Amino acid sequence: MAATQLRDRVAGHTAARRGPFWTIPRRDALVGYLLISPQLAGSVLFVLLPLALVGWYSLQEWNVLAGTFDFVGGANYAKLLADPKMGEVLTSTTLFSIGLVVLNLALALLLAILLNQKLAGTTFFRTLFFSPVLVSLVAWTIVWQFLLQGDGGINGLLGAVGVDGPNWLRGDATALLSVVVVQVIKNVGLNMVLFLAALQGVPRQLYEAAELDGANAWVRFLRITVPLISPTILLTSIITVVGSLQVFAQIAVLTQGGPGMSTTVLVYYLYQQAFQFRHFGYGATLSVLLFLIVAALTLVQWRMRRKWVFHES
Amino acid sequence: MSRRVKLSLYGLLCVLCVPFVFPTWWMVTSSVKPINEIFAFPPTLVPDRWDLTSYSRVFELQPFAQQYWNSLYIAAVVTVGTMAVAAMAGYAFARIRFPGQNVLFVVVLVGLLIPSEVTIVPLFQMFHDFGMSDTHWPLILVPIFGAPSVLATFIMRQFFITLPGELEEAARVDGLGRFGTFYRVALPLARPALGAVAIFTFLHSWNLYLEPIVYLSTPANFTLPQALTQFVDAYGGPMWNVQLAAATMTALPILVVFVLAQRQFIEGLAHTGLKG
Amino acid sequence: MKALGKLAAVSLTTLLAVTACGGGETPVAQGPQPLRMTIWTSNEAHLKLFNEIADEYRKAHPNVGSITFDTIPFENYTTTITTQIAGGKAPDLAWILESSAPDFVGSGALAPLNSKIENAAELVPSTTKLWQRDGELYAYPFSTSPFGMFVNTDLVKAAKQKFPQELIKAGQWDWEHVSKVNAAVAKDGKQGMTILDFDYKGWDNLATVWGGWGAKAYSDDGKSCQFNSPEMVEAMTFLHTSIFKDKAMPGPGTVADFFAGDSAMVIAQISRAAMLKEGTFDWDLVPLPSGPKGKYAVIGQAGIGVLKKSPNAELATDFLTFFTNPANSAKLAAYFPPARSSLLTADTMAKTNPLLKPDQLQQVVIDGIETGVVKPSHTGQAELAQTIRAALDPLWTADADVKTVLDGVCAKIQPMLGA
Numbered sequence A: 001m002a003a004t005q006l007r008d009r010v011a012g013h014t015a016a017r018r019g020p021f022w023t024i025p026r027r028d029a030l031v032g033y034l035l036i037s038p039q040l041a042g043s044v045l046f047v048l049l050p051l052a053l054v055g056w057y058s059l060q061e062w063n064v065l066a067g068t069f070d071f072v073g074g075a076n077y078a079k080l081l082a083d084p085k086m087g088e089v090l091t092s093t094t095l096f097s098i099g100l101v102v103l104n105l106a107l108a109l110l111l112a113i114l115l116n117q118k119l120a121g122t123t124f125f126r127t128l129f130f131s132p133v134l135v136s137l138v139a140w141t142i143v144w145q146f147l148l149q150g151d152g153g154i155n156g157l158l159g160a161v162g163v164d165g166p167n168w169l170r171g172d173a174t175a176l177l178s179v180v181v182v183q184v185i186k187n188v189g190l191n192m193v194l195f196l197a198a199l200q201g202v203p204r205q206l207y208e209a210a211e212l213d214g215a216n217a218w219v220r221f222l223r224i225t226v227p228l229i230s231p232t233i234l235l236t237s238i239i240t241v242v243g244s245l246q247v248f249a250q251i252a253v254l255t256q257g258g259p260g261m262s263t264t265v266l267v268y269y270l271y272q273q274a275f276q277f278r279h280f281g282y283g284a285t286l287s288v289l290l291f292l293i294v295a296a297l298t299l300v301q302w303r304m305r306r307k308w309v310f311h312e313s
Numbered sequence B: 001m002s003r004r005v006k007l008s009l010y011g012l013l014c015v016l017c018v019p020f021v022f023p024t025w026w027m028v029t030s031s032v033k034p035i036n037e038i039f040a041f042p043p044t045l046v047p048d049r050w051d052l053t054s055y056s057r058v059f060e061l062q063p064f065a066q067q068y069w070n071s072l073y074i075a076a077v078v079t080v081g082t083m084a085v086a087a088m089a090g091y092a093f094a095r096i097r098f099p100g101q102n103v104l105f106v107v108v109l110v111g112l113l114i115p116s117e118v119t120i121v122p123l124f125q126m127f128h129d130f131g132m133s134d135t136h137w138p139l140i141l142v143p144i145f146g147a148p149s150v151l152a153t154f155i156m157r158q159f160f161i162t163l164p165g166e167l168e169e170a171a172r173v174d175g176l177g178r179f180g181t182f183y184r185v186a187l188p189l190a191r192p193a194l195g196a197v198a199i200f201t202f203l204h205s206w207n208l209y210l211e212p213i214v215y216l217s218t219p220a221n222f223t224l225p226q227a228l229t230q231f232v233d234a235y236g237g238p239m240w241n242v243q244l245a246a247a248t249m250t251a252l253p254i255l256v257v258f259v260l261a262q263r264q265f266i267e268g269l270a271h272t273g274l275k276g
Numbered sequence C: 001m002k003a004l005g006k007l008a009a010v011s012l013t014t015l016l017a018v019t020a021c022g023g024g025e026t027p028v029a030q031g032p033q034p035l036r037m038t039i040w041t042s043n044e045a046h047l048k049l050f051n052e053i054a055d056e057y058r059k060a061h062p063n064v065g066s067i068t069f070d071t072i073p074f075e076n077y078t079t080t081i082t083t084q085i086a087g088g089k090a091p092d093l094a095w096i097l098e099s100s101a102p103d104f105v106g107s108g109a110l111a112p113l114n115s116k117i118e119n120a121a122e123l124v125p126s127t128t129k130l131w132q133r134d135g136e137l138y139a140y141p142f143s144t145s146p147f148g149m150f151v152n153t154d155l156v157k158a159a160k161q162k163f164p165q166e167l168i169k170a171g172q173w174d175w176e177h178v179s180k181v182n183a184a185v186a187k188d189g190k191q192g193m194t195i196l197d198f199d200y201k202g203w204d205n206l207a208t209v210w211g212g213w214g215a216k217a218y219s220d221d222g223k224s225c226q227f228n229s230p231e232m233v234e235a236m237t238f239l240h241t242s243i244f245k246d247k248a249m250p251g252p253g254t255v256a257d258f259f260a261g262d263s264a265m266v267i268a269q270i271s272r273a274a275m276l277k278e279g280t281f282d283w284d285l286v287p288l289p290s291g292p293k294g295k296y297a298v299i300g301q302a303g304i305g306v307l308k309k310s311p312n313a314e315l316a317t318d319f320l321t322f323f324t325n326p327a328n329s330a331k332l333a334a335y336f337p338p339a340r341s342s343l344l345t346a347d348t349m350a351k352t353n354p355l356l357k358p359d360q361l362q363q364v365v366i367d368g369i370e371t372g373v374v375k376p377s378h379t380g381q382a383e384l385a386q387t388i389r390a391a392l393d394p395l396w397t398a399d400a401d402v403k404t405v406l407d408g409v410c411a412k413i414q415p416m417l418g419a
Helices: A002-021 A024-057 A075-082 A086-115 A122-134 A137-147 A153-160 A172-200 A204-212 A217-228 A230-244 A249-254 A266-276 A280-308 B003-030 B053-061 B064-095 B101-113 B116-129 B137-145 B147-161 B166-173 B178-189 B191-207 B210-215 B224-228 B240-272 C002-019 C044-060 C074-086 C098-107 C125-131 C153-158 C164-169 C175-187 C203-213 C230-244 C270-276 C313-323 C326-332 C346-352 C358-371 C381-395 C402-418
Strands: A060-063 A068-071 C033-039 C064-071 C093-097 C140-152 C191-195 C263-269 C283-286 C298-306
Touching: A024 A060, A024 A280, A024 B064, A024 B101, A024 B116, A024 B137, A024 B147, A024 B178, A060 A075, A060 A280, A075 A280, A086 A122, A086 A172, A086 A230, A086 A266, A086 B003, A122 A172, A122 B003, A122 B240, A137 A153, A137 A172, A137 A249, A137 B003, A137 B224, A137 B240, A153 B003, A172 A230, A172 A249, A172 B003, A172 B191, A204 A217, A217 A230, A230 A280, A230 B101, A230 B147, A249 A266, A266 A280, A266 B116, A266 C074, A266 C381, A280 B101, A280 B116, B003 B240, B053 B064, B053 B240, B064 B101, B064 B137, B064 B147, B064 B178, B064 B191, B064 B224, B064 B240, B101 B147, B116 B137, B116 B210, B116 C074, B137 B147, B137 B191, B137 B210, B147 B191, B166 B178, B191 B224, B210 B224, B210 C074, B224 B240, C033 C044, C033 C074, C033 C313, C044 C064, C044 C313, C044 C326, C064 C313, C074 C093, C093 C098, C093 C313, C098 C125, C098 C298, C098 C381, C125 C140, C125 C298, C125 C358, C140 C153, C140 C270, C140 C358, C153 C175, C153 C263, C164 C175, C164 C283, C175 C191, C175 C230, C175 C263, C191 C203, C203 C230, C203 C263, C203 C298, C203 C381, C230 C402, C263 C270, C270 C283, C270 C358, C283 C358, C298 C313, C298 C358, C346 C358, C381 C402
Parallel strands: C033 C064, C033 C093, C191 C263
Antiparallel strands: A060 A068, C093 C298, C140 C263, C140 C283, C140 C298
């Protein structure tokens, strides 16, 4: 309120002197700048400035313990190109992210659709599916570590139905799969709730009309549901893609990047280089790489939105 | 819907929810198991013998009540602050035209793309220069104004974009200025989106792990996720039952609040929220 | 960097002024100086003892304003310290893990201590080796904890096997016999032997086994990889057979907690005896079994160093001198096995280790400290450890070829050692 009055007073005051300067678009613009200013200031101070510093660090050889900080130009970038581990790291990262995004979005949508049926007790199930979101990550991963052992709960369950389960965290493929699944179950509830909200906003009449036209369930899903919830799909896919490239605590607890390098994704490798191996300069270089990858992926999604997202055209 | 379809849907839901429920169930029940039963194979579903001492140990070993309060108030302040910052910025980016808008939006969006590991060192340097290490300021200021709030701004922008264009016209007819339109008209409509932002933000702050470990050094200042790692014996070996008791105490109240508030949260979202 | 830091500082002040938040640094002025030591224990008994020693020191030294002990979780300890140092908030004193000792000692980050430590001549040589460079001591080895073998004698009895003490008397306490005992227990349904914190990742703990074969991870000068030496191949073949053929050790992905009664034996540091206080089974603690090369001992260590960067480095060094003097070392020995030979007697140790019998203290602790080899560490250990961990992973399958895998380890790390 105070801001409105202030703005009015300022505007009125200047208007008196300068006449038509404070046109409506100009006033609007002023309010716009004022409204974004806290976020913008925060972005400059807590995002761009640190990011610039990281870019600067990536040009240094920085030995924290010895206290040396020497400019080495592109040496860290040359190291990046020659790093024999980069191939494996990028492969793991790609597999991990694709697995995570596909599984997360598909499961979230499936659960949301199930919960959107006219069934008694969906509130109850909704709570169950959402509950892992609320459990602390540390506790969640510790529990799964137990469950995924060779003779842990998962294989106990599989054994009950006659399947001889693998040693999950020790095989290359199963370890990657396990980390993906643990992460999906932990967080799919958030996307599920967003999808559910979107689904409940789709008018029932549309389905009824389509049914009269003889469209089957699959066609109704593709032609009505997907377009109408497309803004939510865009939002969740951006969040999930970005999030998939930032998963590291789970990997640290469950596999420490192994077996071999099979679960060493880029952010974990970055963490290892910077914080465990104390190669801050090289870690900063990897940060720059990670940032560029995330930025490129997000940009692609954002650009593509006009093609398929309903409200954005 | 036929009986058979209904039954199979229920069956599917029941099977699907096992991996969602079992870990939490195991955590809660194991927290009241004696230590040797925690490791039993196959895992016991209900404790054979109840042992509540781990719960009192939690409070003996750490200033747990203080740490609980720290997490709670930080998360609350961050949630309220983020809602304000994000609602304002989201509205401006969605509905006001001003020069440089797109560029500034992209500038802000950069925050969405940065994992916290990337910027933690420069941020730590900054806050240390201000004598703010071992205080809660970095855990409050960075989430409200920095990268974590960008997601909130993004959600709010996506919401405000879906409001009908007549909104501003109607407000102007009523004699409201731009800010009045935002505060009196758009913001009340945004309650469901704000609900989503509130949940996201609260959980993010509540689960923050790397930052408190780096910034905070006095146990009385610790937050809960950090405290959870402190329940180890004298030699660094985890005290599983105490850890699980503490973990249960951090999760259950949130779960209860969610159960109570979810009607409003989800159904609110459904009415005018991030719908298609 | 400095300029950008200033810029950040100025912008932050502006932001703070806008949001009207106070808070500023206590100005570093003359007068009583605060000291900060980072530790990884949060045990109240430990902290109480530290604070008592600190209070006593401050009484005699009014120029020290306060002494705080900051607990950092063990898991993130070195990481967090490094971040704090990078951020300009180096602690004055820090506990240092054995694995990062070469990095800290070699980088010149620590202040020299030779002339400061009281009665340094009585420090057992095996305990100071890791913390020295060119004859100068850079950290005080405040905790030197030997590895021993804890044995659940109930399980051994149930499997109708000989007790460790009997084997020792018969001169049969060697890996061959131990493996048989464990295989027998495992056949009964429980697990055989585990190595604490190994879990098929923490490979440096395997030094407690391969020491018996005289194997080493790196050559003494640290310049060459020893993983494919004949001794190491033999030791690892023994481990591989024990795990996959004899089933004397639980395989990868199986957690067996000795302290909960799940396994017959565990190799662990003697400090873990405290976890058996409320034990529900009978147990014994004996030295590590002898290998083909005879008897050996392995120790884990932690040191306290003074960060050279600290503005109060001199004060901190003086406090460290006091903290580790013979009188305080005796107090600390209640929790941390000492490096001073005057304290290394079964009698003194017994006073503070009520769970252990005098002959256990003599055999495992005192002999262990005097003859022990420290777990492997090297400059850049964290990166080496991670690389070796990844390269060793193929070994933990039943059909692995030991020599091939170990050659692979050396192929990966030899270039890193040369650098």
